[in-house]
Amino acid sequence: MSPADLIVRNGTVITMDDRGTRIADGYVAVNGGRITALGPVAELADRRAAREIDARGGLILPGLINTHTHAAMSLFRGLADDLPLMTWLNDHIFPAEAKLDGAMVGLGTRLACAEMILAGTTCFCDMYLFESAVAEAAGACGMRAVVGEVLYDFDSPNYGPLERGFAYVAEMLARWKDDPLIRVAVEPHSPYLCAPDLLQRAARLAADHDAPLVIHVSETRAEVETIQGRYNATPVGHLAALGVLGPNVVACHAVVLTEDDIDLLRRHDVKVAHNPESNMKLASGVAPVPDLLRAGICVGLGTDGCASNNDLDLFSEMDTAAKLHKVHRLDPTVMDAATVLRMATCDAARTLGLERHIGSLEPGKAADLIVIDTAKPHLTPMYDPVSHLVYAVNGGDVHHSVINGQVVMENRTLQTIDLQAVLEQVAAFKQNA
């Protein structure tokens, strides 16, 4: 057996591999950031590693992956509630964002990373301003992230005119090229804030760098009407006509879709980031996720930013996703627990093009894993771990978290973030806002 610098033992391992392998009383061995072996604890005999984590009969599973967020919007949690998307954005969020700088975005990202790690998320896909600060902050927290500076038609509080935005993204692509935790994406905001030229140039840049292209698409009826009025096409039809759609595209939201749109998404192998709580809070609508899944489209789960959710807990997001579609379709069989858990793990990895690296516990993959403490009243008895993970576990039940082999939370204590300092700095930010 190969050497291990970390062994996580004594838990039920939910691998999320293609065969749905589960190992009762199992272990995961890690070396150099990667999983080297997993199996029943009995196989280990008296083997020990320099660092050991005792899962104490709990669950060991891949870290959850947030396929769409704006991490630093943690600074704006609760700033403007109970509004429709365009009023929320134009009258409240954009003015607040105009005052941001890189240090503030770094702070908001550290706050978000603390919240995410404490709730079992080990990777997030971000779109925001001052995204270099997001990458720096996430890396310093030991968090895995796909990061992308937002591109749109107007001047940005970060880079100024669009031309400098493309230069900024190119620099980021070069700077983080071989980083073990950070991957850079190209992220035009949406078809309604990006001219056709911008969208096509962004798609070329993403293709040239084999990078994801992340974009808000068909989030609301108002957006669809705007795009219909401008281009006589749906947002998806518009992107298809521009040649922007492809397997590296992550369409965030995808709420208001026609059958033709779904067919286009399928034919171009576009991935969808589903954000049910944000869509509910902004009253954007219900994404046709059961239809997307039936069409064979890969769907990952996201929280969107903290100002439209208002938290980053993917466990509650899974619960919401499972229940929202049941009540919407009046059918309790849609979006079963196993499907929803895949949307937060292996399918989320596929959404971001990271399926060779993360999303399941398998030898050779990065050691991104979490341990759930199940010795709790609300998790007892346990007939089916997958049922519990979707319908009963909450973020506070995550006991340990490992990212790329580094223990970032042990016994619910963050190892890479000075939480007290972050909380104090965010309180000071709010005082001055």
Ligand SMILES: CSC[C@H]1O[C@@H](n2cnc3c(O)ncnc32)[C@H](O)[C@@H]1O
């Ligand atoms: C500057 S990065 C992204 C940009 O998008 C804004 N935003 C946050 N949530 C949404 C959403 O659901 N739809 C559209 N735009 C959104 C965010 O505030 C940033 O300005």
Ligand SMILES: [Zn+2]
């Ligand atoms: Zn968003």
